[in-house]
Amino acid sequence: MHVLITGAAGMIGRKLTERLITDRSLNTQPIEKLTLIDVVPPARPAGFSDHVKTRAADLADPGVAEKAVSERPDAIFHLAGVVSGEAETDFEKGYRVNLDGTRALLDAVRKTGDGYKPKFVFSSSIAVFGAPFPDAIGDEFHLTPLTSYGTQKAICELLLADYTRRGFVEGVGIRLPSIVVRPGKPNKAASGFFSGIIREPLAGQEAVLPVEDSVLHWHASPRSAVGFLTHAAGLSRAKLGDRVNLTMPGVCCTVGEQIAALRRIAGDKVAARIKRAPDELVSRIVAGWPSRFDARRAAELGFTVENSFDDIIRAHIEDELGGKIA
Amino acid sequence: MHVLITGAAGMIGRKLTERLITDRSLNTQPIEKLTLIDVVPPARPAGFSDHVKTRAADLADPGVAEKAVSERPDAIFHLAGVVSGEAETDFEKGYRVNLDGTRALLDAVRKTGDGYKPKFVFSSSIAVFGAPFPDAIGDEFHLTPLTSYGTQKAICELLLADYTRRGFVEGVGIRLPSIVVRPGKPNKAASGFFSGIIREPLAGQEAVLPVEDSVLHWHASPRSAVGFLTHAAGLSRAKLGDRVNLTMPGVCCTVGEQIAALRRIAGDKVAARIKRAPDELVSRIVAGWPSRFDARRAAELGFTVENSFDDIIRAHIEDELGGKIA
Numbered sequence: 001m002h003v004l005i006t007g008a009a010g011m012i013g014r015k016l017t018e019r020l021i022t023d024r025s026l027n028t029q030p031i032e033k034l035t036l037i038d039v040v041p042p043a044r045p046a047g048f049s050d051h052v053k054t055r056a057a058d059l060a061d062p063g064v065a066e067k068a069v070s071e072r073p074d075a076i077f078h079l080a081g082v083v084s085g086e087a088e089t090d091f092e093k094g095y096r097v098n099l100d101g102t103r104a105l106l107d108a109v110r111k112t113g114d115g116y117k118p119k120f121v122f123s124s125s126i127a128v129f130g131a132p133f134p135d136a137i138g139d140e141f142h143l144t145p146l147t148s149y150g151t152q153k154a155i156c157e158l159l160l161a162d163y164t165r166r167g168f169v170e171g172v173g174i175r176l177p178s179i180v181v182r183p184g185k186p187n188k189a190a191s192g193f194f195s196g197i198i199r200e201p202l203a204g205q206e207a208v209l210p211v212e213d214s215v216l217h218w219h220a221s222p223r224s225a226v227g228f229l230t231h232a233a234g235l236s237r238a239k240l241g242d243r244v245n246l247t248m249p250g251v252c253c254t255v256g257e258q259i260a261a262l263r264r265i266a267g268d269k270v271a272a273r274i275k276r277a278p279d280e281l282v283s284r285i286v287a288g289w290p291s292r293f294d295a296r297r298a299a300e301l302g303f304t305v306e307n308s309f310d311d312i313i314r315a316h317i318e319d320e321l322g323g324k325i326a
Numbered sequence: 327m328h329v330l331i332t333g334a335a336g337m338i339g340r341k342l343t344e345r346l347i348t349d350r351s352l353n354t355q356p357i358e359k360l361t362l363i364d365v366v367p368p369a370r371p372a373g374f375s376d377h378v379k380t381r382a383a384d385l386a387d388p389g390v391a392e393k394a395v396s397e398r399p400d401a402i403f404h405l406a407g408v409v410s411g412e413a414e415t416d417f418e419k420g421y422r423v424n425l426d427g428t429r430a431l432l433d434a435v436r437k438t439g440d441g442y443k444p445k446f447v448f449s450s451s452i453a454v455f456g457a458p459f460p461d462a463i464g465d466e467f468h469l470t471p472l473t474s475y476g477t478q479k480a481i482c483e484l485l486l487a488d489y490t491r492r493g494f495v496e497g498v499g500i501r502l503p504s505i506v507v508r509p510g511k512p513n514k515a516a517s518g519f520f521s522g523i524i525r526e527p528l529a530g531q532e533a534v535l536p537v538e539d540s541v542l543h544w545h546a547s548p549r550s551a552v553g554f555l556t557h558a559a560g561l562s563r564a565k566l567g568d569r570v571n572l573t574m575p576g577v578c579c580t581v582g583e584q585i586a587a588l589r590r591i592a593g594d595k596v597a598a599r600i601k602r603a604p605d606e607l608v609s610r611i612v613a614g615w616p617s618r619f620d621a622r623r624a625a626e627l628g629f630t631v632e633n634s635f636d637d638i639i640r641a642h643i644e645d646e647l648g649g650k651i652a
Contacts, residue, residue, distance in 0.1 A: 091492065130568065140460075142468045144487065144569050151488040155481045161470065162477040166417065242456065243470050 001029045004073035006059060006105070007080030008036035009043070011182060012123065012225050016077060019226050021048045026075060027234035037068055038080065059101035065108035072112065075119040075233050076169075078105060084127055085189055087149035098152035106159055110168040120160065120169040121232045124245060125176055126218060128154040129290045136294040139247060146288055157245040164237070164244050172232040172240060174298075177218040177250035177305075179225050181316035190285045194219065197255070198262055198313055201273035204326030210279035213256035216291040220250045221315040224305045231303055239301060247295045249305040251312060261309040265317075266325050327355045330399035332385060332431065333406030334362035335369070337508055338449065338551050342403060345552050347374045352401060353560035363394055364406065385427035391434035398438065401445040401559050402495075404431060409515040410453055410611070413475035424478035432485055436494040446486065446495040447558045450571060451502055452544055454480040455616040462620040465573065472614035483571040490563070490570050498558040498566065500624075503544040503576035503631075505551050507642035516611040520545065523581070524588055524639055527599035530652030536605035539582035542617035546576045547641040550631045557629055565627060573621045575631040577638060587635040591643075592651050 003026060007013045017036060025031055034052045036042035041056040057064045059080060069076070080101060087094030102122070109118060127150035128143045143154040157173045164171035182195040186207075193210055194217060200207035220228070228248050253261075263271040295303075306312045317323055329352060333339045343362060351357055360378045362368035367382040383390045385406055395402070406427060413420030428448070435444060453476035454469045469480045483499045490497035507528075508521040519536055520543060526533035546554070554574050579587075589597040621629075632638050643649060 140468050142466050143484070145484070146491065146568060148488055148492070151484050154484050158469070158471070158477050158480050158484075162474055165472065166474070242472060 001026060001031055001074040002033040002035070002071060003031055003075045003077070004035045004037070004068060005077045005079065006037045006068070007078070007123075008054070009038035009040045010079060011184070012179065012222065012229075013038065013042070013077075013079050015222050015226050016079070016229055017042075017045055019230065021045050021052075024048070026230060035068070035071070035073060058097070059105050060096045065101075065104035066111075068105065069108045069112060069118075072116050073118055075121070076105070076109075077121045077123075077229055077233070078102060079123045081123075081152075082149070083189065084125075084147055084149035087152060088147055091148060094148050094152060098149065099155055102156045103159060106163050106169065110163060117167065117170060119233050120164075120171045121229055122156060122160050122171065122173040123176055123229070124153045124157055124173045125150065126178075126247065126290050126293070128157065128175060131288045131290075133290050136292045137247070137290055138294045139243075139297045161242065161244050165242060170237055171244045172235055173245035174228050174232050175245065175247045176225055176228065177220040177248055179222055180219045180312060181320070182222070183316075183320045190282050191289075193282070194255075194258070197258065197274050198316065201262060201270045202266060202313075202317065202321060202325050204273075206273050206275055208277045209255065209274050210277060210282040211255060211286055212278070212283070213254060213259070215255045215283075215286055216252065217255075217286075217289070218250040218252055218291060218293060219309065219312060220248065220305050221312045223315045223319060228303055235301060243297075246298045246301070246303070247293050249295045249298050249303055250293065251306050251309050252292045253309045258309050261313055265310060265313050270325065327352065327357055327400040328359040328361070328397065329357055329401045329403070330361045330363070330394060331403045331405065332363045332394070333404070333449075334380070335364035335366045336405060337510065338505065338548065338555075339364065339368070339403075339405050341548050341552050342405070342555055343368075343371055345556065347371050347378075350374070352556060361394070361397070361399060384423070385430050386422045391427075391430035392437070394431065395434045395438060395444075398442050399444055401447070402431070402435075403447045403449075403555055403559070404428060405449045407449070407478075408475070409513060410451075410473055410475035411516045413478060414473055414516075414611070417474060420474050420478060424475065425481055428482045429485060432489050432495065436489060443493065443496060445559050446490075446497045447555055448482060448486050448497065448499040449502055449555070450479045450483050450499045451476065452504075452573065452616050452619070454483065454501060457614050457616070459616050462618045463573070463616050464620045465569075465623045473611065487568065487570050491568060496563055497570050498561055499571035500554050500558050501571065501573045502551055502554065503546040503574055505548055506545050506638060507646070508548065509642070509646045516608050517615075519608070520581075520584070523584065523600050524642065527588060527596045528592060528639075528643065528647060528651050530599075532599050532601055534603045535581065535600050536603060536608040537581060537612055538604075538609070539580060539585070541581045541612060542578065543581070543612075543615070544576040544578055544617060544619060545635065545638055546574065546631045547638045549641050549645060554629055561627060569623075572624045572627065572629075573619050575621045575624050575629055576619065577632050577635050578618045579635045584635055587639055591636060591639050596651065
């Protein structure tokens with residue numbers, strides 16, 4: 001089969017690419033060809049390179065989406081998008097990339113016609129939800145995003161469901177939890193500390209914690225995120241029904257519980273590298289985010305996640321640190 | 327104040343125009359100017375005509391939305407749209423008119439800048455909801471439309487909320503029940519028969535009923551619809567909060583109860599003019615529609631509707647038939 005990944009140069013795109021190249025298959029179907037698209041040139045993976053095409057392009061530009069699907073990929077992982085902070089500060093860019101880019105891709109598939117109906121996995125986000133929340137957000141809770149990013153994701157979910165219902169694609173939208181521990185350098189995202197307080201201490205560096213220990217959040221590892229994507233690609237329309245957008249399972253824990261898990265796994269010395277520096281703005285932003293879900297449908301459909309935050313830390317140590325702690 | 331109505335040639339647009347011209351005010355603020363836009367030329371109202379501008383134009387065409395807001399109307403009633411049946415049969419037209427037209431209008435307001443922030447009342451629909459439903463749909467039930475029309479309305483609600491949150495407009499989206507009894511000729515809406523089975527018999531004509539008597543639905547009169555719109559225009563952002571899209575109150579009854587009400591008011595001879603002719607497409611579309619709501623927020627915010635379907639029929643006889651039954 002031919003697999004297309006948009007946003008392939010991003011963290012999850014790279015990990016998904018690695019996984020597909022290691023497996024050489026997607027849900028038991030052999031992969032003959034992989035197309036990687038991103039606005040920055042995606043890296044050529046080490047293996048399988050005769051079968052991989054990479055391209056730097058913006059799906060919202062004229063003709064790009066049409067070209068992306070011209071070879072009729074069997075499965076499309078649409079991960080491309082501007083992140084929440086940028087969608088909030090650059091209103092037009094957020095709508096252009098996150099909404100118009102997605103719609104262009106869906107329309108390019110639709111206009112291909114001739115029986116073409118690829119599996120279309122869309123990475124949505126729990127940012128489609130906005131406070132106030134019930135204790136646990138169920139599968140039928142309404143989407144009232146409080147960011148432009150969340151709005152764009154919610155709109156794309158609606159498009160995906162309609163294009164699926166009309167028979168143009170086989171869509172699945174998956175609302176990702178916060179993905180921790182993100183590898184790489186610290187960033188200025190308000191949510192960055194959820195990864196930073198684990199990643200930096202494990203690498204022998206100090207990390208800043210800007211919120212109270214009592215802050216509750218919804219997490220999954222990068223490894224789980226890749227698992228969600230590949231599992232979604234294997235779900236049949238018959239199993240999914242009309243409601244093709246799903247909240248993914250996650251590990252719900254407080255910042256205090258994150259730190260306790262780090263201490264259990266890496267010891268007091270490592271945990272002591274977290275420095276508390278309360279930040280009112282970050283605290284206020286985080287307070288508006290959803291923290292706990294009852295992701296029943298995803299569980300029934302076979303999506304799985306780590307059992308504890310300890311497991312999320314272990315996944316990071318295995319996948320990013322070669323099993324070693326500094 | 328200056329009021330702009332889009333879709334002004336439609337049934338609700340005409341009734342809203344009549345009401346504003348009769349009152350010469352909107353929520354106690356005097357109206358100095360009224361602009362009426364539609365794809366077909368809106369009729370010039372009899373009175374107040376020195377202060378009324380009419381224009382035939384399509385908001386999705388380049389420059390039309392910008393021109394529509396160039397005189398900075400204080401209140402915009404955005405009623406323009408393709409109806410559900412047409413949005414389902416003509417996919418591209420539905421998205422162009424219902425989504426792109428609305429977005430163009432919102433963007434024209436946004437780009438005006440310079441402190442311009444009109445009240446923006448958007449006529450949404452209960453078609454944003456899709457089966458399966460709970461017994462009564464509450465204010466926090468998710469939007470999973472099963473038509474392209476419902477999808478387009480749901481997307482516009484999300485845009486309206488985000489543009490309001492960002493401070494570009496003072497938006498209110500109101501999800502209208504099925505408006506019955508619609509005066510005039512049948513239109514292309516799949517819901518047309520809900521009006522037809524009352525309107526035609528009262529006018530001495532036969533009406534076709536394409537669904538089962540057990541079909542349950544959510545109704546309000548044209549008079550109530552106009553009341554919803556003007557009331558919405560008077561709501562403050564402080565009262566509304568972030569969740570600016572509201573399900574309107576309605577009268578919940580079955581087709582059988584509609585017919586019983588007609589019989590009570592107009593007699594057996596009139597009710598006998600309804601002919602049953604089951605239509606599979608219409609039945610399927612209607613089966614996916616919601617039927618009963620718990621529209622608590624709207625009630626708390628002061629929206630009101632008829633108490634019974636009998637009252638809805640009486641409103642039609644008073645407003646459209648001069649009190650007379652054929």
